[in-house]
Each structure stands twice: as structure tokens, then as C-alpha cells.
Amino acid sequence: MLLQSEIASILLNGLQQGAIYALLGIGLTIILGTMEFLNLAHGALYLVGAYTGLIVFQETALSNGLLYSLGITTMGFEGGFLAALVIVPAFGFGVGLLMERFVAEPFYDRPETDQLLVTFGLALIVEETIKNVIGGNTFQSIAPSTIFGVNVSQPISLPLVGLFPSWRLIIIGIAFLVIGLTYLAIERTDFGLVVQAGTRDSEMVRLLGIKINRSYSLVFALGAALAAFAGLIGASIQTLSPQIGMDQALIPAFLTIVVGGAGSVRGAIAGGLVLGVIVSAMTQTYSQWAQIVLYLFVALMLIFRPQGLFGTAEVGE
């Protein structure tokens, strides 16, 4: 493979993987930064998103499922995934609200070890519940084959890269659209201002008379919605099984915020992309070293820049 096309291919694969890391990282980082709450159930939210996506995808598939049983057999396009794009983040948002109220809030003032234990326990409960309710089966990825009549199951030819799965190109676009909107919401809105201020000094925000508890709920729910959305994106390219929350989401999410810096949305985006490209580059060149180099890179970040790329030294102290 030519060097230019190899680099292009690494970047594109890295972008796709990095987008999922960034989505996870943003969710985790705003919860950690704002509330100083370590959420080990973040992977479980990814899992919830993936399975909700699966159910929505199946139930709205027009050849069978709920809509079919109601007599709706044509919508002009393959509606399952589009419906999931709306329903999954909304459901994740709802789960986040409940989780903040009933799991996180009682533990805000408790030691971090308690937070870790309760959220890890919650992650296990979610995983086991899915195993018991839906089963431990593996499900096929839920990518649609057409969108608005356009075939997206075939690869398309890109300059330099060559053939690339067209669905992956689309999800890169969708993921970065959501990342961009989240970034704007946090950088350009009053809500975002409160979130940002909260990540720096929540006491001061409270003293200014801002009802930060309501913001806490919204931040937590937004983080959960992003994790669920990442799960939906992941489920569209990989098979689903109950362990993906731990394996594919939780660790990458933490690595992302270590690299990007806790509490920084910009950092989560940068961290996700950096990690995505590292994994992609190593896999494509020296695959056996991929994991070692990944963790080595994170370790070096911790040693030489513990606050991460965009983090502030105060956060987490």
C-alpha cells in the first residue's frame, strides 16, 4: 500500500473509532467535571443505547416488528435506524435523569470509592438484567442497508483510501454532527456556561444563585444520552452482546478523558480522536503492539501531562 493511501486509511479508520471514543468521553467528562462523580456505569449506558437501538431497529423494521403488525408496511425508507437515532438518545436522557436522582445524588458527598462501588454495581446489574431479559445471544449489527432509497451497504471508492464501507462514512458524519452540536451547546448557551462554570468551581456557581442541582440533572442526562448514542453507533458496526459495555466503552471512555483532560469537552474530542488514530495506526502497522502503545501513550500522558491535553490542573483535586 502506498504511504499516502496508508495514512489516509489510518486517519479515516481513526476518525471513525475516535468519534465513538469522543462521544463516550464527552459524556463521562462533563459528569466527572461538573459533579466530580466517577461514573463506572458509563459503559452500561453505552450498552443500554446499543440494546435500545436494537429493539427500536427491530420493532420498526417494516418487514416485521411492531409497525408491521400495526399494518404500516411502507415509509419510503428503511425507518428503523432513523427512528433509533431519535429514540435512543431520548431514552438515554431519561435513564440519565433517573440515574442522577436515585443513584448519583445520594453519593455526591460520599468518598470516591463509594461512587465507584455503586456505579460498578449498577453496571453489573444492567449487564445481568439484559442477559436475563433479552438473553446472552449475540445480535448482528443494526446498520440499515438503505437510507432514503440510497444503498448504504456497499462500499464506495474514495480517493487515496480506495474502497471504504459507505455506512461508516455516514456514521462518522452523524457522530461529528452530534459532537459539534454538543460542543456548541456547552460553549455557546447559558446552560453550557453553567456547566463550564460548574466544572471549574461549583461552589461559586451556587453562591451566584444558580440552581446548579437542576443543571446537575441535565448534565448527567446529557452525558447518558451521548453514551447511549455512542452505543447506537457502535451497534451499527459491531455485533451486540451483553459484555460490550465493559469491553468496548468503559475503558476507552476513561482513557479518552485521561488524554483529553477531565472536565474538558474539547479535551474529550481531542483525546478520542488521538486515541482513535493511535489504535488505527498501530493496528494497521504493528498490530501486536497496538494495545501496548495505547496504554504506554496514556501512561506517558499521566506522567508528563497529568491534567491532559485540555484539562486544568485544579479539576479533580
Next chain:
Amino acid sequence: MARETTALSRRDVLKASGAAGAAGLTGLAGCAGGGGDSEYPALGNYPVEGDEVVFGFNVPQSGSYSQEGADELRGYNLAVEHLNNGGGWVDNWDGLSGDGVLGKTVTSVEGDTATDPDTARQSAQRMINRDNAIMVTGGSSSGVAIAVQGLCQEEKVLFQCCITHSNDTTGSECVRYSFREMFNAYMTGQALAPVLAEEYGEDLNFYQLYADYSWGQTQQASMEQFFTDVANWSQIESVPTPLGTSDYSSYLSDVPRDEADVLVLNHYGLDAANSLPQAIEAGLDQDMEIVVPLYNRLMAEAASGSIDGIFGTADWNWQLEDDASQSFVEVYRAEHDRAPSYGARIAYTQTLQYAAAAERAETFYPPEVIRELEGHEYSGAGLGSESMRGCDHQAQRDVLVMQGASEEEQTEDKLLNIVSQTSQDDLGYACDAGPAAECELGEYGDE
């Protein structure tokens, strides 16, 4: 059977000398054992006390191969039910009568290997020490099988392999206390290479991805050997991928589309369920043929839209028309409402094999059970005539070459078509060749 006669006479000799000599010297503990089975010294979990005998089913209930584990358990539980109450193959296999084993009711304990050798070893250790399992069985993942069979050799408890396809299991890592019904990667290469050469032609270039652990490594080596020697193909490159990889896109991006004629995906379980659809998604099937040397149902189900026409091998398939296969399919379907996978068949077979050997030996004393299994010939396991070879404990049996069915052809049970049943006469290797050349079985425990 002639085999049983010789085994019986050997056992009689041992009884006579053992009662007077070995038992007296090696310890009297065994002599206090119950169940009228006390002519041998205590060894491992022998003698079996009480009215029940415990089998340990150590399967992956989590991790990459967890669905295989669920199917294995279904096979194991069916075997226990039939051993205790009759039915299934019990009625057709010599020595088994459907009233337990050696007059004892069979009970079982289950463990989760988590598809991880260390966890599996700990789980098996618990079964041996706490539950007094007289036999442990399980797999999937050769890494797990090799770890557990090593432990079983140390503990003098029999291990009946389930899904394990690495050459090492009955090759360099073989042990006296383990037996394998499943075929191995070497035999996959022998069965697959001629079919592929005929189908795709000679002088092709192939590129391999393989799961980076015991199974994947021997699988890769066997494919390289037979595709090169038999099909006359050339390997471009062979790339390891970590077990449990979910996104193969970077590995697949690196496959040289211009050079490669065949892409060999040496993945299994969840890994294969990801790598194959992703290869198709990337359009690699437009530029080259894809081969999945070892099929399994999980992968075929998860990748159902992608397996059309793809070749591989399988341990067994419910579509085989012989009486044994069909009777197993019938009892399994009655219980679980669908056809069994090959994982269920191996689990069922290996459990019955142990039970029948104990019945023939008339004791649970491990060395005697081992001697009954070594060289035993049998034909009721759905693959025609088979034998459990004494020199490496590898079953000598036929291998099925399969091809993925088209989407229109596929049903819940039928995902693959049987292309051919390669006779064992065309497979295998001598005791001093292939993986067996590296096998040293170790001790019986009564030397």
C-alpha cells in the same frame, strides 16, 4: 467388541496384582471407599462416596465464546438426563443403561470459564476440590482447554474436552488425563485445502488474519502449511489480532486488494461474527474469496447475510442423515425447540464417552477409565466409525466441509450446507508425525 475383551483382561490382571500390591502400598484410604468399588487406591477424587457421582461442566458463560458455552451446557444437561433416565444415545451405546453410572446417579456442577484460562482453571479447581467432580469437561477456547487439562493431569481427574480445535490440545500440550472428540486445525487444513484448490484454482495468493492465542496460532500455521503444500498457494502475510477484537476495520484496511486472491479469517465465536461481516462491508469479497476455516453457529447466525458461499469446516451438523445424528437432533429438538449445534453434540458425546468408559472399566478409578478410552472404537456419535487414538488421545474421525447458505436458503437452523464429509482415511497423521509428534501424554497415576 474386541477392544473391550483386551481391556477387560488387562483390568483383571491389574485387579489381581493391584489389590495385593499397589493398593497395599499406595494407601489404604481407597480401600475404605463405598459403592463396592474399592479395589484401587485413592486417586484424584476416586473413590466416589455416596449414591451420586459429580460431573463438572466448565463452560464460558461470559466472554467471546459465551454462546458456545450455553449450547454446550444444553448438551451436557441432556447427557445427564439420559444417563440417569435413559433416552438418546444411552440406549444405543454399549455399557450404558440409563440408570446412572455404575449404579450412582449423575449430578453436575457448572462453572463459568469467562473464556479465560485463569478463570477456567480456578473454576475447575473448585469443582475438583469442593464438589469432588470425578470428571471435568468443557471448553470453548483452546487456551481454556489446555489450561484445564493441565490442572486435571496434576489432580488426576479426567478432562473431556469440548470445543477446542488447537493442534496443541492433543499435540505439544497433550496430557494423559484429557481426551478430545473434536477434530483440530491440522485436520481442517487437510480437509479444506483440496476443496478450495478445486473450487478456486491453484497458484493463488492468500492473506491471513488470526486470533492471537493457542488456537489461532496453530490454525494459522496449519492453513499456511496445507494451502501452500496441497493447494499450491502462496502466503502474502499473516496478521495476528487480539482475542476479543470487535472492530477489525483497521486490519481489513491493510489487506492488499491487488495482490490477495483469498482472505483467510481465522476467527471464532464473537470475533468471527464481527470480522466476517466487516470484511464484506468493506467490499473485500468483491476483490477476493473469503474463507472461514472453522465455522460455528454463533458466527453463522450473526453474520448470516455475509456467509453466502463461504467455505469452512465444522465438527458435525444436524443435517447429517445417519441414525445417531437424527436421534440426537430429535431428542434435542424436543427439549429446546431447535436443532443442536455441534458444540452441543461434542458436549453430549464426551459426557457419554466418559460414562461408558467407566461402565466398561467397572470403576471410576481414573487410570482404568483412561485405559478403556484409549484405542476405543465407537460408531454411535453421528460421524460413522471413530476411534479415540491411544498415542495422543485425539479422535480419529471424519471432518465436514461446509459452505454458507444463501440468505434465501437460510432458516433458523439451516445456515450452512454440507459440501462433503472428508473421510478419516484422507485425514490425520501418524503418532510420530504432525501435532502428535510433540505429544507426551504423561502418567496414568498408578505406575
